[in-house]
Amino acid sequence: MELLPNTDAKFWANRNALLQDYYLHDWGMPKHDNRDLLGLLVMEIMSAGLNWEMILKRRDALTEAFAGWDAGTIAAWGEADFDRLMTDPSVIHNRMKIEAAFAAARATVALTGEYRDLDDYVWSFTAGEQIQNHPTAADQVPNHSKLSKWMATDMKGRGFKFVGPVIVYNYLEAAGVIDDHIESALQ
Structure with missing residues (x-):
C-alpha cells in the first residue's frame, strides 16, 4: 500500500488499505440515506x-x-433486544453505548414532527450545503467546531445520548456534511 500523496505514515488513513479506501471513497462524501446516517x-x-x-x-x-x-x-426494541445485543460478538458490549443507540433511534423517529427525516435534520445545520475546509495537512483538521458544539447541544436536547462535540464532528465528517480531505492527498 502506498501512502496517500503528501501525508506521512502516521496519518490515520495510511494505517492500512481498509482505512485508505474508506478515506478516499466514503469519508467526507455527502450521505442522505436515513439508514446510513443513523448507522x-x-x-x-x-x-x-x-x-x-x-x-x-x-x-x-x-x-x-x-x-x-x-x-x-x-426505537421499538426493549430489554430482550438489549440483552441480545450485549451478547452479540459484533457489538461493543457497553451498556451506555447500546442505550445511546436505542436513544438515537427514538430521537430520530421523534424528529419527524419537526423535520422530514434524519437527513433533513442533519443537513439543516448547514442549510443543506457541505462545508469544505480544504486542509493541506492533517494537523489542520480539528476534532470539533462551533458547528459540532451547536449540533451536539441540540441533539442532546432532543434525546440523543453520547453525542459530544468530538463525536458529532466525526459524525459530520463521516456523513459528508464536513469535507476535511487533505487537498494534497487526493491528487
Whole structure:
C-alpha cells in the first residue's frame, strides 16, 4: 500500500488499505440515506474511546445486528433486544453505548414532527450545503467546531445520548456534511 500523496505514515488513513479506501471513497462524501446516517451515528458512538478501524471492520455485522439501521424497528426494541445485543460478538458490549443507540433511534423517529427525516435534520445545520475546509495537512483538521458544539447541544436536547462535540464532528465528517480531505492527498 502506498501512502496517500503528501501525508506521512502516521496519518490515520495510511494505517492500512481498509482505512485508505474508506478515506478516499466514503469519508467526507455527502450521505442522505436515513439508514446510513443513523448507522454512522451509532458507529461513531460505538467507536468512542476505541478506534474507527475496529468499528469499520464490524460495519456489516453491526448493520445486521441493528436491523439495517431502521430507526422505527430499533426505537421499538426493549430489554430482550438489549440483552441480545450485549451478547452479540459484533457489538461493543457497553451498556451506555447500546442505550445511546436505542436513544438515537427514538430521537430520530421523534424528529419527524419537526423535520422530514434524519437527513433533513442533519443537513439543516448547514442549510443543506457541505462545508469544505480544504486542509493541506492533517494537523489542520480539528476534532470539533462551533458547528459540532451547536449540533451536539441540540441533539442532546432532543434525546440523543453520547453525542459530544468530538463525536458529532466525526459524525459530520463521516456523513459528508464536513469535507476535511487533505487537498494534497487526493491528487
